[in-house]
Amino acid sequence: MVKRVLIIGAGISGLAAGCYACMNGYDVEIHESHTQPGGLCTSWQRAEYTIDGCIHWLTGSRPGNGYYRIWEELGAVQGRGMYDHDVYASMVGRDGRTVHLYADADRLEEHLTSLSPADTAPIAAFCKKIRKLARFPYPIGKPPELMGRWDGLRTLARYLPYLKDLTELGGLSLAEYATRFSDPLLRKAIANVLLDGSLPTVALLMTLAIMNQRTAGYPLGGSLAFARAIERRFLDLGGRIVYRSPVDQIAERQGRVAGVRLADGSQVPADYVIAACDMRATLFTLLDGSRVDPVHRELLETGKTYPPGVLVSFGVDADLSDEISCLGTYHELEQPIQLAGIAQEFFSLHNYSHDPSLAPPHKTVAGCLIPTRWSHWEPLLGDRAAYEAEKARVAESCLQLADRFRPGFAAKVQVTDVATPHTFARYTGNWQGTYMTYMLSGEFQRKYRYIPKVVPGVDGLYLASMWTNPPGGIPGAATAGREVAQLLCHRDRQRFVATTP
Ligand SMILES: Cc1cc2nc3c(=O)[nH]c(=O)nc-3n(C[C@H](O)[C@H](O)[C@H](O)COP(=O)(O)OP(=O)(O)OC[C@H]3O[C@@H](n4cnc5c(N)ncnc54)[C@H](O)[C@@H]3O)c2cc1C
Known part of the structure; x- marks a missing residue:
């Protein structure tokens, strides 16, 4: 018998989970509070202008980055123009000089060196790291929950050349890294370009690395058009979406999920429920807060989130x-x-x-x-x-x-x-209006291999959102949806398939 999957939320994670679950033969229905898809990935109309509320860059906007495959499977990139910025950001100092953070690492090195010849060595080291991280593989495969020893070794082998850099740069804030440069404007540019000097340096370098690869383009048409393309894919695959349909409780029966209760009081039965919405709200509002995995608890209580x-x-x-x-x-x-x-x-x-x-x-x-x-x-x-x-x-x-x-x-x-x-x-419904999620500390990552997508004592309930795949963003959300569909297939002993329209 075909199993019924109910998804809470039609953001990118919910739509992605829906598409992959449909591809694998499940009967899928999404319930979304709002009137349209996308969640945070949205745009809105003000008079004759469209305000874009989300995508500045899309990781994997072109082939050459693992995420591209996901965007293809979700039907989000076919026929869509991508715009690649030549410059990530420009910083104009009080002294009238301007630092351009060029996407092209060679051009960046030339520009920065001409701006501050005294910093030739740290600039060369900075650009060398960008070139190296540009080769980072972004493998899309199994969720960590399903990785056996061989998968683990294969992944480790792929990451090994980058491990030292990722560990070092992940533990170093931008403000700390910036002190390597003597030029005051260069220091300020590096420390402030992500608006928060306490963010890890790896966040900036990985962004510059994908921009250098031209795989961080802006999808023309904006964020809502991007989300609508995935909604189309989901509907074409036979999925259903009910808008203006807030879920107010996850229904359980004897330690197993039974479906959901909607805000209008009606019950919708399901074999599986995927909560593709805020993690805290799922655990403490949609559930009664009594079943919280220790990893979730530690994250929610001590994790540092990106500033709103x-x-x-x-x-x-x-x-x-x-x-x-x-x-x-x-x-x-x-x-x-x-x-x-x-x-x-x-x-x-x-x-x-x-x-x-x-x-x-x-x-x-x-x-x-x-x-x-x-x-x-x-x-x-x-x-x-x-x-x-x-x-x-x-x-x-x-x-x-x-x-x-x-x-x-x-x-x-x-x-x-x-x-x-x-x-x-x-x-x-995201906690405190957060739009990216946690900056995981090195210590947390060493302690826990991944963030669980299940809730203890509620069998059949899965969590899939940016909150389970920090630091979040569109790729993290889509990957969470894909991974949960893989977990369902594994549980039902069927081979996971992903198709491309
Ligand atoms: C200003 C801004 C800029 C950004 N820039 C980028 C960028 O350049 N690149 C990038 O990759 N990412 C960017 N992001 C981040 C990205 O938008 C998010 O990380 C991602 O879209 C989160 O997707 P999600 O599906 O996990 O969650 P959400 O988008 O929050 O989706 C959750 C959905 O669930 C629904 N929902 C919640 N509770 C319920 C309920 N009880 N019942 C029914 N429905 C419910 C919500 O209405 C929502 O539609 C940006 C975000 C913002 C706001």
Whole structure:
């Protein structure tokens, strides 16, 4: 008899889990709170502008990176243009100089060395690491739960050449790494380009490495179009999605999952339930909080998450395509300014003129993702007026800064949109509006080989979301969905198959 799988959430992880479960003969239904697919991977309309709320770069946007295979299987890349930025980010210092973090490692080395000849040696070492990590294999295979001794050895052999670098760079913050350079602007650029100097250096180097490989493009059409392509694939495979259908409880019977209860009180039976949504909400709200794996508990209690952000976007009646194409131009401020609860030393503007589908001809969407703290927004949640006033204040400050660095900008702005961590939390149910997940410490990774995708005492329930595959992102979410489908097949003693449309 065909087994019935119920998935909670139509974000990228839920859609991916659904596609792979359908490919393997399961009868699949997704229940999604919202009216459309994508979860965090979304875009929205403001007048004639499309605000993109997610993908800056897609790991595996082209062949040559393991994730490409997943995007092909999910039907997300076929016929979709990818835009590769020549520069990851530009940092404009107070002294008027600009550091361009070129995607091409050779060009980057030449540029940085001409900017700071005294740093020739650390620049060469930095670029050498990028070239080396560009060869990192990103193998897509079995989930760690199903790896036997031979799989483990094979994986180790693949990773071995990178192990030392990954361990060293994973344990070194960007702020620490930046001290290797003597040039003050170069130091600041490296320490601040990811907006948080405490992030591990490996995060920046891996990003530059995939950009160097041209496998970190931006999918033209934006994030919602990308999610809709996977939704199409799921429906074509015979899956069903019920929108406006929040799940409020995971139903159990004698230690086994029985289905879910929806917010309208109706029950939906299932053989398996895949929670492709926030991990904390699954364990403590959809379940009663009494069954928590020790690894999950340690993560939830002590794990450090990526800082949340405020996304301020503008629809501008101007063609900004003359600006250098990059993921953000960061301007060092004369004085740090207090914005969104954090003393901001840089202001960055990212313009989307590389995607003409987001704005009418000769107009542009531009925006900034400002690091913030949940604690800044939390006290405002009960006071709508105060919350709206703070959003307006943040937007006005960003507008003034954008106008300072690009005179005439403010006069051309037709639309302003502000999405806070509260917006992301309300829209997707993710804890404290987090949009990436944990920065796992080296110690945690040595202690635990992987994050379990099952819950003790609730047989047949699986967890598949960015939270089970840190640090998250679209690839982590899609991989989580694929891996859970592999676990179902293994349990039902059937060979896992993945097809390409
Ligand atoms: C501003 C921003 C920029 C980003 N940039 C990038 C980038 O450049 N590259 C990249 O790879 N990633 C990026 N990300 C991260 C990426 O979007 C996420 O990590 C990923 O989309 C998470 O997918 P998910 O399916 O795990 O979770 P989600 O997207 O959160 O999906 C969960 C879904 O479950 C639904 N749901 C929750 N609870 C329930 C319930 N009880 N009942 C029914 N439905 C429920 C939610 O409505 C949601 O649709 C960015 C995110 C943001 C916000």
